[in-house]
Amino acid sequence: MKPTDVADPTYFHKVVDCQWACPAHTPVPEYIRLIAQRRYSDAFMINWKSNVFPGVLGRTCDRPCEPACRRTRIEQKPVAICRLKRVAADNRGDVSHRLPAIPSQKNGKRIALIGAGPASLTVARDLLPLGYECVLFEKDRQSGGLMRTNIPSFRLPVDVLDDEVERILDLGVEVRFNTEVSSLKSVLNEGFDAVFIGTGAPRGKDLAITGRRQANANIHLGIDFLTSVAFKHTESIGRRVLVIGGGNTAMDCCRTALRMGGDDVRVTVRSPREDMKASDWEIEDAEREGIPILDNHSPIEFLIEDGRLHGVVFERMQAHYDGFGRRSLSPSGEPPVVIECDDVLMAIGQNNAFPWIERDIGIVFDDTGMPVVDAQTFQSTLPEVFFGGDAAWGPKNIIWAVAHGHQAAISIDLKCREISLTNRPPPMTNLFSQKMGIHEWSYENDISIEQRLAVPHADLAKSLKSLTTEVELGYDGQMAMEEATRCLNCDIQTVFSESLCIECDACVDICPVDCINFTQNEEETPLRAQLRVPATNLDQDLYVSDYLNTGRVMVKDEDVCLHCGLCAERCPTSAWDMQKFLFLDGMATASQELADAN
Amino acid sequence: MTHIAKPKFQHPKLPVNGLGLTRRNYEGVVSTLCAGCGHDSISAAIIEACFELEIPAHRIAKISGIGCSSKTTNYFLSRAHGFNSVHGRMPSVATGANLANPDLTYLGVSGDGDTASIGLGQFSHAVRRRLNMVYIVENNGTYGLTKGQFSATNDKISKSRKGVENRFESIDLCSLAIELGAGFVARSFSGDKAQLVPLIKAAMSYRGFAFLDVISPCVTFNNHSNSTKSYDYVREHNEVLDVLDLVPQRSEISTDYQPGTSVEVTLHDGSEIKLHKLSQDYDPSDHGSALLNLYQYKQQNTVATGVLYLDPNESDMHDLLMTCEQPLNTLRDNALCPGSAVLDTLNSQFK
The missing domain is CATH 3.50.50.60 (FAD/NAD(P)-binding domain)
Structure with a gap:
């Protein structure tokens, strides 16, 4: 195999299984560490930037991150990522001073958002700091979409939802509640620079x-x-x-x-x-x-x-x-x-319904009655109209709607700046050593063998009497800390420098999960088979070094690496280092670089 | 040294041996040696060998003296019997234990100081007695615990890290062992587990004195460019004489070598050592040829590794002393003190 290109941001991103699985690519281990330190506001802000609704998602998310969690491959149950997110949201302090500044001088572009669900609200959240004016159309008298109408209050208290929705509306969204749009043509006639349709799957x-x-x-x-x-x-x-x-x-x-x-x-x-x-x-x-x-x-x-x-x-x-x-x-x-x-x-089940979109204005619908939408840009066949959330590809989950909203916001911004929609902002990545001194690392690498903690529930008899009594009580600070320490810190990457390696085998000998090998190079299939423990999980990559002095290569199977850092700790030459990989997905940005690159 | 506890989790697909154990079940506590120490690789090789041989840890006694190497018995087989003895006196303790109970597998771990300096006398006599044990010298040519002085196995051409010359001739423990009657003598390198693990397995299966001299670089004091015990030097000057394969009693023999290139020895327990010779003009079962070979390689500053000498006729101290079949530690009072009638019979023989 060729040496692994760790400069490619997707390589280490894939190692962070939870973040890779999250549609919004929330940096999960980063905020879990903050929860363990009881830095709830900091943990909340990391979530807020990526997934916009930490309090809502901390209760209702479909949690694609959890089945992906490395712990499921080592013991049985994943870290309770979703419920830890709730802890950050419930215990945070005032964050109003940490919200993005909204320019008083607008950029002159007006965006219509149809349907006040998570997708539209995400678009508004991303575009308002860039100087856009956002006009939100909603048929009901309040915003939140399915988060308000379809999730019962005993799972998602109204005040939690109000808080997160209002945080976005307060950034300066122009709201038109009780306004059911009956004609897209009439919205377009108002002269909006772009229209985002986030009307869900309402039927x-x-x-x-x-x-x-x-x-x-x-x-x-x-x-x-x-x-x-x-x-x-x-x-x-x-x-x-x-x-x-x-x-x-x-x-x-x-x-x-x-x-x-x-x-x-x-x-x-x-x-x-x-x-x-x-x-x-x-x-x-x-x-x-x-x-x-x-x-x-x-x-x-x-x-x-x-x-x-x-x-x-x-x-x-x-x-x-x-x-x-x-x-x-x-x-x-x-x-x-x-x-x-x-x-x-x-x-x-639910269906989409677009009786209010005229069929002669340039939006092409497929045989199933769904609009034709570009999978990367979320643009419809009418260039100024974008779709996202359930309205784009049918019922999914809130976290998908958020991810769609981010991408649609990028597209709308690029379109308004007359930049090609495929010229998307790259992710921000950062990789830096966590070594603090001899035997000292900046993260908790004493691997917890504790089982997943169950979230306490309210008394059953009492909660069955009320539509608004929240069933789950959430973790308290101590439980959250214990659950947080189950996180394996998969974002603290094992980075190997072949030029420093003296092939002493110390890392091979100490690795608790036998994932490090020094072996003859081969094509991927035979190489996977000849490792100390054959690498049978094909979803997980092999980290292959360049040739070493003995003509062998270092091959690490990423599958069940505990990120304990013992390889780096036992390496006499620091050929192994534990480096934190931060990956922040590309977002709508005021950056001039994209315009220049065009 | 590390302050991180080794996590309890293991690879879910880790192989299991016939006893239902994984190699992690053969571990000890986490090493306190310097990171990258060759000794840790030898500990890992011992773990691997015991796992593959499917020996239950409680049937092994690990015995050591003093030094970096002698500390390592704590880093493997935490469920085995252990005795960390006095400097250079490991052979005496092993002899006593073996006399009392020959049924255990005795694994002695020592260093070049513990064996070639303070313990040279004890070592020599244990070899002469053909004590049934595996004696591993973790040989780094330096006194690591006392900050890097030359040991007696440091080659004359090998300088210290600061460039100081070594004035004294080195002791070749393998030659000494062959000369004094060891039945199984091999040399290996901590950085080559593919060679080391089968050698340890064969040594543990051999009845008699099995000696393993394992070059084990000291990363802190003796891994520099003027050293003959560094990772780089050993890799560059390693002359592999043969490839050993231990075939357990119950398995079929599958490898076939050209006639005349291999030596096969069936051991007392029915397992078979298959030795594939890489060098034609040498016979590892011949005393004289083995010694001559070693001398020549030493003259060329080459590290000859593999099985250096193998006596197909296994014999140990109990054979030489003609001890009784039953282990001494299980003999009851009536056997040890059979009464005056037996004493009288015995005394009458000397009249």
């Missing part, structure tokens, strides 16, 4: 089966139900509630119903339990509250009695998997099941 899917129309009064689409609860339009529900669907919305629906008077709430899913779309922890939370989940149940008919909904008939299903692991469902042949109920909540 719940329905089921066209027997009895659907007659039972309409007692069948509610999940996201509409949650919205109406959030705005207090709905305050009660029947005693027996059936939730159809197995995603996170279904979990929110059943738990909400339980708090609104439902005392026999059940969830039915077509697929087997293990294939449910909901996050494991959201399923656990529902089950902890005593809600049964019936899998392999496919609804075939709504039963009507005396003109109202009486129950639902289900066909039992069976899953089959082909040789590629693809699943198909078919009836199992067991007799149908009837479940009586007073109300049904339907949470079987």
Whole structure:
């Protein structure tokens, strides 16, 4: 293999598994260290810059970082990254003086943001400090989008959301609440320099089966139900509630119903339990509250009695998997099941809907009714119109909407400055030694063998009585510190200098996870096979040095490296060094360099 | 020396031996030697050898004297028996222990000072008695603990770090061991585990006195350009005489060498040492040829490594002394003191 090019920012970035997995590339280990030091405001600001909504995401994020966590490859459970983020948000001090300055002299460009969800708010956050004027259109009377309407308050308290949303609005967004845009053409006619569409995926899917129309009064689409609860339009529900669907919305629906008077709430899913779309922890939370989940149940008919909904008939299903692991469902042949109920909540998915976008203004839609959007720039086929969040590619999660918002903001800025949209600002990277002295390193490298700490919950009986009592209490400072020390500091990189190496084997001998090798060079496949412990995880790179004096090369398998620093500690010539790699994703910037490079 | 505790976590796919143990189960505490010390590599090689031989640690007794090398018994096999004895007196302790219980595997770790200076007498007699043990000298040619004076194994041409000349002839411990009756004599280099691990395995399987002289650079005092015990010098002047393969009793022999280039020795436990000779005109089972060879290589300032001498006829102190089969430490009172009738019978033989 060729020597690894560690000057390429993606190499060390990939080693920081959590940051690499995060769509917004939040520097996770950096803020976790700050939490361990109880520097909550500093940890909050790192999050705020990358993911804009630390308090919200610290409670609701889909956490792509956690399955990626190196700890899952060494023990079982990842560091509770998401819940540590919440600790930073909940315990931070006043940060108002650390927010970006908004120029009083505007740059003369006006941007329309349609839909006040996380994507649009991120665009506003990124563009306002550059002198843009942002006008936010929202059909509801408050901003926040699905964060407000679809996430129940017992998971995300309203004051946490208000705080994070208002922090952005206070930067100087011109808001137009209660303004449902019915024509994109009319918005464009106002002369905006760019329009960002972040309207989400607002239409719940329905089921066209027997009895659907007659039972309409007692069948509610999940996201509409949650919205109406959030705005207090709905305050009660029947005693027996059936939730159809197995995603996170279904979990929110059943738990909400339980708090609104439902005392026999059940969830039915077509697929087997293990294939449910909901996050494991959201399923656990529902089950902890005593809600049964019936899998392999496919609804075939709504039963009507005396003109109202009486129950639902289900066909039992069976899953089959082909040789590629693809699943198909078919009836199992067991007799149908009837479940009586007073109300049904339907949470079987969401669709996008753009009836308000005229089809003759230059925005091309594909066969599925989705706009054609560039995957890198988020630009539509009408150059001044951009899409992001669920509106761009269908339902995802808040953290994706934030990541889209950052990229769209970059594109809008480049467009307004007449710079090519592909000429994007590079990431900021920094690599510097953490050696403080003999045996002294600037990070905690005594590897914790503790198991993941469970987040304490409020008393179940008490929390089931209220829609607004937050179920999770969050870690306290001590617990957060203990959980934070489980972090392996994957951003503290092992950097190897072949010119200094005397091939004494000290690093090979001390490495607790046998990831360092001095061996004959080969192509990647045989090289992976001939290591002390063969490198079978192909998602993880090999760090290969140039040829050493003996004609061998150093090969390090990054897979399970603990970043303990013992290789550097035991190296007599400092051929190994522990260096912190900071990676900050490119952001919309006032930099002149991009313009010059154009 | 390090202040970081070695993490308990290990590679989830770390190989497991027949006892269900990984090589990490054979570790000791973290070394307090200088970073890059050759001795640490030898400790790692011992760990690897014991792991591969599938010896339970509690069947091994590790015994040492005084010095950097003698400290290392703490850095491997923390579950083995251990005795960190007096300077140069490791052979006596090993002899006593071996007399009492020959069933353990005895692993002596010593240095060039502990063996070639203060302990030379003890060493010589342990060899003569063919004490059944592995005797490893971690040879760096210098007194590291006392700040880098020449040791008795430092070659005459090898200067100190500050350029001071060495006036005295060096002692070649391998020649001495061959001359005094060691059955297995080999030399290796801490920087070459591919060679060292099989040698340790074979030495541990051999019954009799097995001597390993391992050149182990002292990174602090004797790893400079005027030294003959530096990483660079040994790599440049290393003449590998043969490649050893220890074939355990239960496995099939798979490697085939050209006739006349290999020596095969079946050991008492049924395992087989296969020695592939790289140098044609030398016979490692011949006393005289081995000594002559060593002398010639020394004249050329070449470090000859590999098996230097191997006596196919294993024999140890218990054979020479004709001790009883049962280990002495398990003999009960009635065996040790069989009564006046037996004494009378014995005395009558001398009348």
